[in-house]
Amino acid sequence: MRILTTALLGLAASPAMAASEYGFFTLRNTDFVVSIAFVIFIGILVYYKVPALVAGLLDKRAMTIRSELDEAKALREEAQTLLASYERKQKDVQAQADRIVAAAKQEANAAAVTAKEDIAKSITRRLAGAEEQIAAAQAAAIKDIRDQAVTIAVSVAKEVMSGQMDASAANALIDDSINVVAEKMH
Numbered sequence: 001m002r003i004l005t006t007a008l009l010g011l012a013a014s015p016a017m018a019a020s021e022y023g024f025f026t027l028r029n030t031d032f033v034v035s036i037a038f039v040i041f042i043g044i045l046v047y048y049k050v051p052a053l054v055a056g057l058l059d060k061r062a063m064t065i066r067s068e069l070d071e072a073k074a075l076r077e078e079a080q081t082l083l084a085s086y087e088r089k090q091k092d093v094q095a096q097a098d099r100i101v102a103a104a105k106q107e108a109n110a111a112a113v114t115a116k117e118d119i120a121k122s123i124t125r126r127l128a129g130a131e132e133q134i135a136a137a138q139a140a141a142i143k144d145i146r147d148q149a150v151t152i153a154v155s156v157a158k159e160v161m162s163g164q165m166d167a168s169a170a171n172a173l174i175d176d177s178i179n180v181v182a183e184k185m186h
Contacts, residue, residue: 024032045051
């Protein structure tokens with residue numbers, strides 16, 4: 001009701017009221033007719049409680065927006081929590097991968113050292129085996145050469161002695177050999 005009174009007083013004090021030749025409160029004055037229509041329109045809106053309905057709809061929309069904002073805030077916090085969790089997991093996985101790589105490098109280095117030692121031992125064994133084979137071959141060659149030299153020397157000595165020796169010298173040589181063997185045996 002206060003609004004209606006305020007609107008009427010505002011219209012009554014308008015310059016349109018003073019400028020009209022018939023006066024302001026006549027149906028010939030278009031400003032008056034428009035003012036009356038406006039007041040009736042406002043009255044109908046107030047009677048059907050349109051401002052309350054509009055305010056209710058605006059409040060309802062504000063509540064919907066507030067709930068959507070709260071939901072968005074909760075989703076944002078959840079997303080931040082998930083992001084932090086994934087970042088921690090990523091750091092843990094990276095640290096584990098670094099440990100695995102370091103362990104693999106250490107194992108590879110240890111395996112390389114062991115392989116080098118095994119190769120050195122194998123080479124040493126093969127060299128020793130080769131040296132033994134060379135020494136055995138050398139000893140066998142020397143023995144063969146001595147045997148052949150002895151054989152050649154015996155045959156040469158036999159030929160030389162058979163040409164120079166007669167029966168009495170041969171018997172004397174045999175007797176001397178028997179005496180030497182008898183001395184060495186007793």
